[in-house]
Amino acid sequence: MTRTARPARLAAIVLVPVLLLAAVAAGAAGTHERRPAGLAVQGSSVSGLVPGRADRLTVTIRNKTRKPVRITAVTAKVRTAPPGCPASMLKVGSVKPAGRLRPGRSLAVRLPVQLVRTAPDACQGVRFPLAVRASARR
Amino acid sequence: MRMRSRLAVLVSGTAVVATAGVAFAVWTVDGAGSGSATTGTAQDLTVVASAVDSGIWPGGPAGAVGFKVTNPNPFPVKLTSVSYGALGTGGSSCPVDQVSVDPSAPAAVDLVVPAGQTVTSSIAGVLRLASSATDSCQGVPLSVALSFAGAQQ
Numbered sequence: 001m002t003r004t005a006r007p008a009r010l011a012a013i014v015l016v017p018v019l020l021l022a023a024v025a026a027g028a029a030g031t032h033e034r035r036p037a038g039l040a041v042q043g044s045s046v047s048g049l050v051p052g053r054a055d056r057l058t059v060t061i062r063n064k065t066r067k068p069v070r071i072t073a074v075t076a077k078v079r080t081a082p083p084g085c086p087a088s089m090l091k092v093g094s095v096k097p098a099g100r101l102r103p104g105r106s107l108a109v110r111l112p113v114q115l116v117r118t119a120p121d122a123c124q125g126v127r128f129p130l131a132v133r134a135s136a137r138r
Numbered sequence: 139m140r141m142r143s144r145l146a147v148l149v150s151g152t153a154v155v156a157t158a159g160v161a162f163a164v165w166t167v168d169g170a171g172s173g174s175a176t177t178g179t180a181q182d183l184t185v186v187a188s189a190v191d192s193g194i195w196p197g198g199p200a201g202a203v204g205f206k207v208t209n210p211n212p213f214p215v216k217l218t219s220v221s222y223g224a225l226g227t228g229g230s231s232c233p234v235d236q237v238s239v240d241p242s243a244p245a246a247v248d249l250v251v252p253a254g255q256t257v258t259s260s261i262a263g264v265l266r267l268a269s270s271a272t273d274s275c276q277g278v279p280l281s282v283a284l285s286f287a288g289a290q291q
Contacts, residue, residue, distance in 0.1 A: 038168055038169045047178070048212065050177070051290060052290075053212070124177060126176065128175045130172060135168040
Protein backbone atom coordinates (compact mmCIF):
# COMPACT_ATOMS: atom_id res chain seq x y z
CA MET A 1 0.00 0.00 0.00
CA THR A 2 2.71 2.44 0.94
CA ARG A 3 4.60 1.67 -2.29
CA THR A 4 1.59 2.61 -4.41
CA ALA A 5 0.58 5.57 -2.24
CA ARG A 6 3.82 7.52 -2.81
CA PRO A 7 3.62 7.53 -6.65
CA ALA A 8 -0.02 8.50 -6.35
CA ARG A 9 0.87 11.48 -4.18
CA LEU A 10 3.67 12.47 -6.53
CA ALA A 11 1.32 12.23 -9.47
CA ALA A 12 -1.13 14.41 -7.62
CA ILE A 13 1.56 17.04 -6.97
CA VAL A 14 2.40 17.16 -10.65
CA LEU A 15 -1.10 16.80 -12.00
CA VAL A 16 -2.91 19.27 -9.78
CA PRO A 17 -0.89 22.33 -10.92
CA VAL A 18 -1.16 21.15 -14.51
CA LEU A 19 -4.91 20.77 -14.19
CA LEU A 20 -5.13 24.15 -12.47
CA LEU A 21 -3.17 25.80 -15.25
CA ALA A 22 -5.45 24.15 -17.76
CA ALA A 23 -8.42 25.47 -15.81
CA VAL A 24 -6.86 28.91 -15.76
CA ALA A 25 -6.33 28.76 -19.50
CA ALA A 26 -9.92 27.65 -19.98
CA GLY A 27 -11.05 30.37 -17.61
CA ALA A 28 -9.09 32.98 -19.45
CA ALA A 29 -10.54 31.80 -22.72
CA GLY A 30 -13.98 31.90 -21.21
CA THR A 31 -13.34 35.42 -19.95
CA HIS A 32 -12.25 36.43 -23.40
CA GLU A 33 -15.47 35.11 -24.87
CA ARG A 34 -17.51 36.89 -22.25
CA ARG A 35 -15.46 40.03 -22.70
CA PRO A 36 -17.70 42.81 -24.02
CA ALA A 37 -17.28 43.91 -27.59
CA GLY A 38 -15.55 47.15 -26.51
CA LEU A 39 -16.06 50.54 -28.04
CA ALA A 40 -17.67 51.51 -31.30
CA VAL A 41 -15.73 54.43 -32.75
CA GLN A 42 -16.69 56.64 -35.68
CA GLY A 43 -14.96 59.77 -36.89
CA SER A 44 -16.60 62.55 -38.84
CA SER A 45 -15.47 64.15 -42.08
CA VAL A 46 -13.92 67.58 -41.86
CA SER A 47 -13.73 69.61 -45.04
CA GLY A 48 -12.48 72.96 -46.21
CA LEU A 49 -9.23 72.87 -44.26
CA VAL A 50 -6.89 75.71 -45.10
CA PRO A 51 -3.31 76.27 -43.93
CA GLY A 52 -3.02 77.55 -40.40
CA ARG A 53 -6.68 77.48 -39.49
CA ALA A 54 -7.72 75.07 -36.74
CA ASP A 55 -10.77 72.89 -37.15
CA ARG A 56 -12.35 70.02 -35.22
CA LEU A 57 -12.91 66.38 -36.04
CA THR A 58 -15.86 64.92 -34.16
CA VAL A 59 -15.37 61.36 -32.92
CA THR A 60 -18.34 59.45 -31.56
CA ILE A 61 -17.61 56.66 -29.10
CA ARG A 62 -20.24 54.19 -27.92
CA ASN A 63 -19.70 51.93 -24.96
CA LYS A 64 -20.68 48.46 -26.14
CA THR A 65 -19.69 46.81 -22.88
CA ARG A 66 -22.01 46.02 -20.00
CA LYS A 67 -20.03 48.11 -17.55
CA PRO A 68 -19.24 51.83 -17.31
CA VAL A 69 -15.86 52.73 -18.74
CA ARG A 70 -13.55 55.67 -18.48
CA ILE A 71 -12.17 56.84 -21.83
CA THR A 72 -8.42 57.17 -21.48
CA ALA A 73 -7.47 58.43 -24.94
CA VAL A 74 -8.95 59.31 -28.31
CA THR A 75 -6.45 59.63 -31.14
CA ALA A 76 -6.39 59.84 -34.93
CA LYS A 77 -3.66 59.17 -37.46
CA VAL A 78 -3.40 59.89 -41.16
CA ARG A 79 -3.58 56.60 -43.03
CA THR A 80 -2.40 57.71 -46.45
CA ALA A 81 -1.31 60.98 -48.00
CA PRO A 82 -1.17 62.00 -51.66
CA PRO A 83 2.08 62.69 -53.52
CA GLY A 84 3.47 66.11 -52.79
CA CYS A 85 1.48 66.56 -49.62
CA PRO A 86 2.97 64.42 -46.85
CA ALA A 87 0.94 63.23 -43.88
CA SER A 88 2.99 65.52 -41.66
CA MET A 89 1.13 68.47 -43.21
CA LEU A 90 -1.96 67.50 -41.21
CA LYS A 91 -1.77 67.78 -37.44
CA VAL A 92 -4.39 65.89 -35.46
CA GLY A 93 -4.44 66.25 -31.70
CA SER A 94 -5.70 63.83 -29.09
CA VAL A 95 -8.06 64.29 -26.18
CA LYS A 96 -8.69 62.59 -22.87
CA PRO A 97 -12.34 63.17 -21.99
CA ALA A 98 -13.37 63.35 -18.37
CA GLY A 99 -16.07 61.27 -16.74
CA ARG A 100 -17.43 57.80 -17.23
CA LEU A 101 -19.34 56.42 -20.17
CA ARG A 102 -22.23 54.24 -19.17
CA PRO A 103 -23.11 51.03 -21.02
CA GLY A 104 -24.84 51.64 -24.32
CA ARG A 105 -24.23 55.37 -24.15
CA SER A 106 -22.35 57.48 -26.67
CA LEU A 107 -19.94 60.31 -26.25
CA ALA A 108 -18.82 62.82 -28.86
CA VAL A 109 -15.36 64.30 -28.53
CA ARG A 110 -13.70 66.84 -30.80
CA LEU A 111 -10.12 66.40 -31.90
CA PRO A 112 -8.20 69.46 -33.06
CA VAL A 113 -7.23 69.24 -36.75
CA GLN A 114 -5.01 71.67 -38.58
CA LEU A 115 -3.30 71.90 -41.93
CA VAL A 116 0.12 73.38 -41.20
CA ARG A 117 0.80 76.90 -42.42
CA THR A 118 3.63 75.73 -44.67
CA ALA A 119 1.44 73.28 -46.59
CA PRO A 120 2.31 73.45 -50.31
CA ASP A 121 -0.19 74.01 -53.13
CA ALA A 122 -0.21 70.23 -53.66
CA CYS A 123 -2.24 70.02 -50.46
CA GLN A 124 -5.21 71.82 -52.04
CA GLY A 125 -8.32 69.70 -52.44
CA VAL A 126 -6.73 66.70 -50.78
CA ARG A 127 -8.55 64.07 -48.70
CA PHE A 128 -6.69 62.49 -45.80
CA PRO A 129 -8.25 59.21 -44.61
CA LEU A 130 -7.91 58.98 -40.84
CA ALA A 131 -7.66 55.98 -38.51
CA VAL A 132 -9.43 56.89 -35.30
CA ARG A 133 -8.89 54.99 -32.07
CA ALA A 134 -10.33 55.18 -28.58
CA SER A 135 -9.11 53.40 -25.45
CA ALA A 136 -10.89 52.98 -22.15
CA ARG A 137 -10.67 51.24 -18.82
CA ARG A 138 -13.19 50.32 -16.22
CA MET B 139 2.17 16.35 6.18
CA ARG B 140 5.16 17.68 4.30
CA MET B 141 3.54 16.62 1.04
CA ARG B 142 0.33 18.50 1.84
CA SER B 143 2.31 21.66 2.55
CA ARG B 144 4.12 21.46 -0.76
CA LEU B 145 0.85 20.79 -2.56
CA ALA B 146 -0.78 23.78 -0.87
CA VAL B 147 2.07 26.04 -1.87
CA LEU B 148 1.86 24.91 -5.47
CA VAL B 149 -1.91 25.37 -5.61
CA SER B 150 -1.91 28.83 -4.05
CA GLY B 151 0.91 30.00 -6.32
CA THR B 152 -0.95 28.90 -9.40
CA ALA B 153 -4.15 30.53 -8.18
CA VAL B 154 -2.42 33.90 -7.84
CA VAL B 155 -1.15 33.67 -11.39
CA ALA B 156 -4.62 32.76 -12.61
CA THR B 157 -6.25 35.72 -10.87
CA ALA B 158 -3.74 38.16 -12.27
CA GLY B 159 -4.31 36.85 -15.77
CA VAL B 160 -8.07 37.15 -15.61
CA ALA B 161 -7.98 40.60 -14.01
CA PHE B 162 -5.78 42.00 -16.78
CA ALA B 163 -8.02 40.56 -19.46
CA VAL B 164 -11.13 42.50 -18.44
CA TRP B 165 -9.72 45.88 -17.47
CA THR B 166 -9.14 47.57 -20.78
CA VAL B 167 -11.38 48.05 -23.79
CA ASP B 168 -10.81 49.89 -26.99
CA GLY B 169 -12.23 50.48 -30.41
CA ALA B 170 -11.21 51.78 -33.80
CA GLY B 171 -12.97 53.57 -36.61
CA SER B 172 -12.36 55.92 -39.47
CA GLY B 173 -12.81 59.54 -40.41
CA SER B 174 -11.43 61.95 -42.96
CA ALA B 175 -10.11 65.46 -43.36
CA THR B 176 -10.33 67.23 -46.68
CA THR B 177 -8.51 70.41 -47.53
CA GLY B 178 -10.06 73.31 -49.36
CA THR B 179 -9.07 74.78 -52.68
CA ALA B 180 -8.01 78.41 -52.98
CA GLN B 181 -10.38 80.49 -55.10
CA ASP B 182 -9.26 83.27 -57.45
CA LEU B 183 -9.87 86.81 -56.30
CA THR B 184 -12.02 89.01 -58.48
CA VAL B 185 -10.80 92.45 -59.46
CA VAL B 186 -13.00 95.23 -60.84
CA ALA B 187 -11.76 98.62 -61.94
CA SER B 188 -13.59 101.24 -59.95
CA ALA B 189 -12.27 104.58 -61.14
CA VAL B 190 -9.38 106.09 -63.05
CA ASP B 191 -7.86 109.37 -62.20
CA SER B 192 -9.96 112.03 -63.94
CA GLY B 193 -7.04 114.45 -64.06
CA ILE B 194 -5.16 112.81 -66.92
CA TRP B 195 -4.34 115.10 -69.80
CA PRO B 196 -2.20 114.75 -72.96
CA GLY B 197 1.45 114.61 -72.06
CA GLY B 198 0.70 114.95 -68.34
CA PRO B 199 1.82 112.75 -65.49
CA ALA B 200 0.52 109.19 -65.24
CA GLY B 201 -2.75 108.91 -63.42
CA ALA B 202 -3.97 106.53 -60.74
CA VAL B 203 -6.07 103.43 -61.36
CA GLY B 204 -8.72 102.48 -58.84
CA PHE B 205 -10.03 98.97 -58.27
CA LYS B 206 -12.07 96.73 -56.01
CA VAL B 207 -10.74 93.30 -55.13
CA THR B 208 -12.90 90.60 -53.57
CA ASN B 209 -11.47 87.63 -51.70
CA PRO B 210 -13.93 84.69 -51.63
CA ASN B 211 -11.58 82.52 -49.59
CA PRO B 212 -12.00 81.75 -45.89
CA PHE B 213 -8.52 83.13 -45.24
CA PRO B 214 -6.89 86.55 -45.78
CA VAL B 215 -4.81 87.03 -48.91
CA LYS B 216 -1.88 89.37 -49.22
CA LEU B 217 -1.40 90.83 -52.70
CA THR B 218 2.24 91.44 -53.50
CA SER B 219 2.48 92.18 -57.21
CA VAL B 220 0.43 93.60 -60.05
CA SER B 221 0.69 93.43 -63.81
CA TYR B 222 -1.10 95.52 -66.40
CA GLY B 223 -3.00 94.19 -69.40
CA ALA B 224 -5.36 95.44 -72.07
CA LEU B 225 -6.06 99.15 -72.29
CA GLY B 226 -9.41 100.68 -73.13
CA THR B 227 -11.07 103.97 -73.91
CA GLY B 228 -14.62 103.00 -73.08
CA GLY B 229 -15.69 102.39 -76.66
CA SER B 230 -15.18 106.03 -77.55
CA SER B 231 -13.58 107.39 -80.70
CA CYS B 232 -10.39 108.05 -78.73
CA PRO B 233 -7.78 105.67 -80.21
CA VAL B 234 -6.50 103.13 -77.70
CA ASP B 235 -2.96 103.70 -78.86
CA GLN B 236 -3.14 107.14 -77.28
CA VAL B 237 -3.22 105.47 -73.88
CA SER B 238 -0.28 103.65 -72.33
CA VAL B 239 0.98 102.24 -69.07
CA ASP B 240 3.74 104.36 -67.63
CA PRO B 241 7.07 102.48 -67.71
CA SER B 242 7.59 103.28 -64.06
CA ALA B 243 4.15 102.12 -62.95
CA PRO B 244 4.40 100.09 -59.72
CA ALA B 245 4.87 96.36 -60.11
CA ALA B 246 4.76 95.69 -56.39
CA VAL B 247 1.79 96.18 -54.10
CA ASP B 248 1.21 95.55 -50.44
CA LEU B 249 -2.46 94.96 -49.86
CA VAL B 250 -4.22 92.52 -47.55
CA VAL B 251 -7.74 91.44 -48.43
CA PRO B 252 -9.48 89.88 -45.42
CA ALA B 253 -11.33 86.61 -45.76
CA GLY B 254 -14.60 86.98 -47.63
CA GLN B 255 -14.28 90.74 -47.99
CA THR B 256 -13.91 93.38 -50.66
CA VAL B 257 -11.27 96.06 -50.49
CA THR B 258 -11.19 99.25 -52.54
CA SER B 259 -7.82 100.72 -53.37
CA SER B 260 -5.84 102.45 -56.11
CA ILE B 261 -2.40 102.44 -57.67
CA ALA B 262 -0.87 105.79 -58.49
CA GLY B 263 1.12 106.63 -61.62
CA VAL B 264 -0.19 103.99 -64.01
CA LEU B 265 -2.04 105.43 -67.05
CA ARG B 266 -0.62 108.03 -69.38
CA LEU B 267 -2.32 109.86 -72.25
CA ALA B 268 -0.12 110.63 -75.23
CA SER B 269 0.67 114.26 -75.92
CA SER B 270 -0.74 113.74 -79.41
CA ALA B 271 -4.16 112.76 -78.07
CA THR B 272 -6.99 114.60 -79.80
CA ASP B 273 -10.10 116.22 -78.41
CA SER B 274 -11.90 112.90 -78.88
CA CYS B 275 -10.06 111.71 -75.79
CA GLN B 276 -11.62 114.34 -73.54
CA GLY B 277 -13.90 112.96 -70.82
CA VAL B 278 -13.25 109.39 -71.91
CA PRO B 279 -13.23 106.61 -69.31
CA LEU B 280 -9.77 105.10 -69.64
CA SER B 281 -9.21 101.59 -68.36
CA VAL B 282 -6.51 98.99 -67.90
CA ALA B 283 -6.79 95.32 -66.97
CA LEU B 284 -5.15 94.51 -63.65
CA SER B 285 -3.81 91.16 -62.59
CA PHE B 286 -2.62 90.61 -59.03
CA ALA B 287 -0.55 87.88 -57.44
CA GLY B 288 -0.36 87.05 -53.77
CA ALA B 289 -0.61 84.36 -51.19
CA GLN B 290 -2.46 83.41 -48.08
CA GLN B 291 -1.43 85.65 -45.27
